[in-house]
Amino acid sequence: MKRRGGERGKRDDQRRARSIVTLEDVARVAGVHYSTVSRALDPSKVWRVNPATRKHVQAVARRMGYQRDMVASGLKRGRTHTVAVVVADLANPFTAPVLRGIANRLEGAGMMSLIGETQDDSKRLARILDHLLSRRVDAIILTAARLSDGPALRRISRKGIPVVLAVRDVAGIRFPSCTNDxxxxxxxxxxxxxxxxxxxxxxxxxxxxxxxxxxxxxxxxxxxxxxxxxxxxxxxxxxxxxxxxxxxxxxxxxxxxxxxxxxxxxx
Missing domain, CATH: 3.40.50.2300 (Response regulator)
Structure with a gap:
C-alpha cells in the first residue's frame, strides 16, 4: 500500500510537470528561438525584440497559459520581485488606502507587496526587519517608525537594502522619505x-x-x-x-x- 501511494504521487507530479508551460514550449509554438521568447516576456529586456515579433510571442504565451517563474528569475538575478510594507496598525482606517496605493504601483511594475504589522511595538519592528532580511525582499517601505527606532533603522541601513520612510520620519536617519507637512x-x-x-x-x-x-x-x-x-x-x-x-x-x-x-x- 505504501509503495502504491508513492507511485501515485509520482504520477501526479509528472502530470503537474507536463501541465506547466515553459519558455521552450512557447518558442516551439511561436516558431522563434528560445532567447527571443525570453526577452519578449521579460519587462527589462522586451525593448530588444522587434515589436511585431514581441506581439506575436506574447499572444502565443497568453494563449498557452504561460506563467513566468518568478522564483527561478529571482534566483538568477538575486531578486525576489517583492517589496515589504511595514505598517503600525492594520485596523487603523488610515492604513488601507496607503496599502492600496503602494500595491497598485508595485503591481504595475511587476512586483508584489509583503505586509508586516508592528502594532506600534519597537521590539516587534526589529523582529520584522530581521525576518524581511532573511526573506531577501528587494526593498522596504516603512510607515511605522517611531522616533525611538533609530538604532534598528541604522542597523538595517548597513545591510544595503533600499528603505523608504513613509508617513512617519525619524530624525537623524538618512533614508528617502515621503511625509506630510x-x-x-x-x-x-x-x-x-x-x-x-x-x-x-x-x-x-x-x-x-x-x-x-x-x-x-x-x-x-x-x-x-x-x-x-x-x-x-x-x-x-x-x-x-x-x-x-x-x-x-x-x-x-x-x-x-x-x-x-x-x-x-x-x-
Missing part, C-alpha cells in the same frame, strides 16, 4: 478653530515618539500662542493612536478642575 497641519487646525471664535482650546496628542503627532502638536501650540488664545494642556499623551486612548485623554480633560475648552483638536 505636519507642522502646517497643526497650525491650520488651530487657525480654523480660532477663526470660528474659540479662544480656549485643547489638544489630545498622539504618541510622544511618533513624528507626525509631535510636529502637529508643535504647530497647533505655536498657532494658539500667536493668536494670544489659551491652550488648556492635557499632561498625558496617547500610548498608541487608537480610539480607546482618545477616550482616555478626553476623560482626563473633562475630569480636570480648571475651565474647560470650547474646542478640542484630537490627533
Amino acid at each position: 505636519e507642522l502646517l497641519g497643526g497650525r491650520l487646525a488651530a487657525e480654523h478653530l480660532i477663526g470660528l471664535g474659540h479662544r480656549r482650546l485643547a489638544q489630545l496628542r498622539g504618541p510622544k515618539d511618533v513624528s507626525p503627532t509631535v510636529e502637529r502638536a508643535q504647530g497647533f501650540s505655536k498657532a494658539v500662542a500667536a493668536a494670544r488664545a489659551v491652550e488648556i494642556v492635557v499632561r498625558s499623551t496617547a500610548a498608541t493612536p487608537t480610539p480607546d486612548e482618545g477616550r482616555r485623554l478626553m476623560r482626563m480633560l473633562l475630569d480636570g478642575k480648571g475651565p474647560l475648552p470650547t474646542a478640542v483638536f484630537a490627533h
